[in-house]
Amino acid sequence: MITVLTPRKLLDTMSQAVGEAGLPSPLVAGADPFFVLVGTIISLRTRDAVTEVVTRRVLEATPSLREMASIPVEELAELLHPAGFFNRKAVQLKKIAEIVLRDHGGIVPSDRQTLVSLPGVGGKTAAYVLSMAFRIPAVCVDVHVHRISNRMGIVKTKTPEESEKALMKFFPRELWIPLNHIFVRFGQRICLPRIPECSGCVFKGWCRHAD
Ligand code: SF4
Incomplete structure (x- = not known):
């Protein structure tokens, strides 16, 4: 059972749970x-x-x-x-x-302000482009990141925008880039949207949702 979990340990543990080392998606790794x-x-x-x-x-x-x-x-x-x-x-x-x-x-612009001025580009998209394409630290909060971080009790937020601010405080800047990819994989394989697989989850006993 996990009793003490630093932000770094949490992300490391989550990455290992899905058998990955926090690398970006093959679809976009090193891509334009x-x-x-x-x-x-x-x-x-x-x-x-x-x-x-x-x-x-x-x-x-x-x-x-x-x-x-x-x-x-x-x-x-x-x-x-x-x-x-x-x-x-x-x-x-x-x-x-x-x-x-x-x-x-x-x-493609590499600053948030210009990115969000493009049609259909919001804060989440801008953060993902900055972090994955330009390797500029940014926290991209999608449905997986928002759901899992609230379930775990890392944040207590109602919107992805609130989660982004809270997660930027919780995780040190050097972890912002791999964060989205690891959370997404964890959300696709273990902490599923409807029925999370808590019984076999490495965070069982620590996660607020599983209690
Ligand atoms: S214990 Fe359940 S809710 Fe908590 S992180 Fe694991 S799968 Fe998700």
Whole structure:
């Protein structure tokens, strides 16, 4: 049973529980920031399995900003189906490609303020792009991170935005980049959304939810 758990130990333990070393997703590891940005927008309101398939399909068809900017929006929407809000995302992705080409010299911005000014890009997406594409420390709070950190009692928050602020205080800055990936894998395999597998969980006996 775990009795004392520092933030570092918690993340290490979680990473080992899912058999990973906290590396980024194969889909985006070392990828162009454009790939990360596209994949993150597709993932919004979309199941993980669908995100993976759709992102690969879209990036195969439009592997650069220029190709994304020139594809007809209806065609892009077809590629995005069945991702959530695929019609809206088609418009947003095409617009983002046009803006980045026109206003940023074809280089995806690496600062939060400019990123969130792009269509469809919120704080979560910006944090993911900063941390995964540019290796700039940022806490990306998606549904998994928000759910698990509240279940465990690390934070007590109502919104992902509140969780982001609380987690930035809880975890030291050097752990912000791998945090999202580890939490997501843990949420997909053990701390499942509906019925978490608490009986076999390494945090059983420490986690507030399992008591
Ligand atoms: S004990 Fe249950 S709720 Fe707590 S982290 Fe493990 S799976 Fe999630």
